[in-house]
Amino acid sequence: MxxxxxxxxxxxxLYLAVNSSEDHKILAKDISRPTNIPKAYLSKILQELSKHNxxxxxxxxxxxxxxxxxxxxxxxxxxxxxxxxxxxxxxCMLSLQECNAEHPCPMHDLVGNTKVNFVKNLEQNTxxxxxxxxxxxxxxxxx
Amino acid sequence: MxxxxxxxxxxxxLYLAVNSSEDHKILAKDISRPTNIPKAYLSKILQELSKHNxxxxxxxxxxxxxxxxxxxxxxxxxxxxxxxxxxxxxxCMLSLQECNAEHPCPMHDLVGNTKVNFVKNLEQNTxxxxxxxxxxxxxxxxx
DNA sequence: AGATTAAAAGACATTTTTATCCTTTATATG
DNA sequence: CATATAAAGGATAAAAATGTCTTTTAATCT
Numbered sequence: 001m002x003x004x005x006x007x008x009x010x011x012x013x014l015y016l017a018v019n020s021s022e023d024h025k026i027l028a029k030d031i032s033r034p035t036n037i038p039k040a041y042l043s044k045i046l047q048e049l050s051k052h053n054x055x056x057x058x059x060x061x062x063x064x065x066x067x068x069x070x071x072x073x074x075x076x077x078x079x080x081x082x083x084x085x086x087x088x089x090x091x092c093m094l095s096l097q098e099c100n101a102e103h104p105c106p107m108h109d110l111v112g113n114t115k116v117n118f119v120k121n122l123e124q125n126t127x128x129x130x131x132x133x134x135x136x137x138x139x140x141x142x143x
Numbered sequence: 144m145x146x147x148x149x150x151x152x153x154x155x156x157l158y159l160a161v162n163s164s165e166d167h168k169i170l171a172k173d174i175s176r177p178t179n180i181p182k183a184y185l186s187k188i189l190q191e192l193s194k195h196n197x198x199x200x201x202x203x204x205x206x207x208x209x210x211x212x213x214x215x216x217x218x219x220x221x222x223x224x225x226x227x228x229x230x231x232x233x234x235c236m237l238s239l240q241e242c243n244a245e246h247p248c249p250m251h252d253l254v255g256n257t258k259v260n261f262v263k264n265l266e267q268n269t270x271x272x273x274x275x276x277x278x279x280x281x282x283x284x285x286x
Numbered sequence: 287a288g289a290t291t292a293a294a295a296g297a298c299a300t301t302t303t304t305a306t307c308c309t310t311t312a313t314a315t316g
Numbered sequence: 317c318a319t320a321t322a323a324a325g326g327a328t329a330a331a332a333a334t335g336t337c338t339t340t341t342a343a344t345c346t
Contacts, residue, residue, distance in 0.1 A: 001234070001236065003304095004304075005303075007237055007238050010236075011237055025322095027322070027323090028322085029322095038305060040307070043323075044304095044305085047324060047325080057322090057323060057324090058312090058313075058322085059312045059314095059322050059323045060320085061314045062313085062314065063312085063313065063322050064322070076250075091144070093145065094153060094283050096282075096283070096286075098286070103282075104281050105282065105283055106157065106274075106283050110219075110265075110268055110273070111264050114258075114260040114264060115144075115257075115261060117257040118258060121257060122254065129253070130249040133249040133252070134249050138247050138249045139239075139249075140248055142240070143241070147333085170293090171292080181334085181335060182336090183337070186293075186294085187294095187295095187334095189293085190293075190294060190295080193294090194294095200293060201293080201342090201343075202293045202341075202344095203342055203344050204290065204292075204343070205291085205343085206293065206343065206344085207293085
């Protein structure tokens with residue numbers, strides 16, 4: 001569905017959303033342990049997310065990662081797009097160049113609506129929306 | 144979404160569904176050209192599909208691949224499962240072991256319904272259903 | 287039986303994804 | 317300013333996905 005890297009990215013962002021703030025930054029290694037994401041690989045992902053203004057970071061002592069008020073408004077789709085690229089979720093089920101309502105592939109209408117809705121959900125919902133779910137008791141950390 | 148290999152598999156099966164029959168078998172190379180799938184790789188995929196009774200095959204002169212009346216009833220999900228495994232489409236968006244209605248992850252309800260519907264469509268629709276779409280003019284071959 | 291055909295099977299090569307390690311740069315603090 | 321800290325960046329490694337090539341097996345046809 002989405003890549004492992006994207007799942008790592010979402011988890012890391014959620015961890016920051018719940019646990020960090022501008023005056024309580026968190027180190028990559030301290031995200032790595034509870035989420036069970038390999039530290040060095042997570043660092044690469046956070047670097048990429050930082051470059052795209054999905055997370056905020058500060059170097060040096062007292063530094064680390066956190067989410068700004070802006071960051072919290074990031075749509076989930078943006079995280080996935082930055083890590084997996086534009087096409088993974090939206091491309092045609094048969095990889096046809098032109099597949100749309102006028103020129104649909106044989107699978108287009110079959111899965112089309114649900115796929116479009118799926119993507120729409122990811123575009124409309126933000127990191128902050130998931131935080132609400134977490135506060136209602138839904139866990140995102142491995143057992 | 145689904146792997147390239149799965150897209151190859153669906154395309155190859157559709158090509159056979161439209162063009163082959165038990166007394167008009169088709170060679171791997173003759174599926175390869177119109178679908179633009181690398182011949183040797185396609186052969187591997189067809190081999191796997193044959194092993195799982197998704198396509199039928201006969202060796203030797205006059206042999207090749209075709210779809211039996213049984214094969215045509217294959218649900219699309221089965222093709223994807225054989226190539227991509229069980230988890231790619233159905234696993235939790237955050238890869239949690241236990242993610243369901245009772246123990247939902249923060250993304251579960253957000254994308255849950257559309258994802259479930261998506262999978263359900265693939266489970267309920269068969270190769271034969273797509274053939275109907277193709278006969279209504281929907282193309283599955285690259286430009 | 288011998289020759290030919292075409293899928294099955296196995297070995298190997300390339301590319302992409304995932305993962306690790308080491309060096310550099312920015313920031314803070316004594 | 318020197319030193320410690322932590323992310324950024326670059327180089328490298330391992331694993332998985334994709335792709336190619338060669339040999340083997342099964343079927344057909346003289």
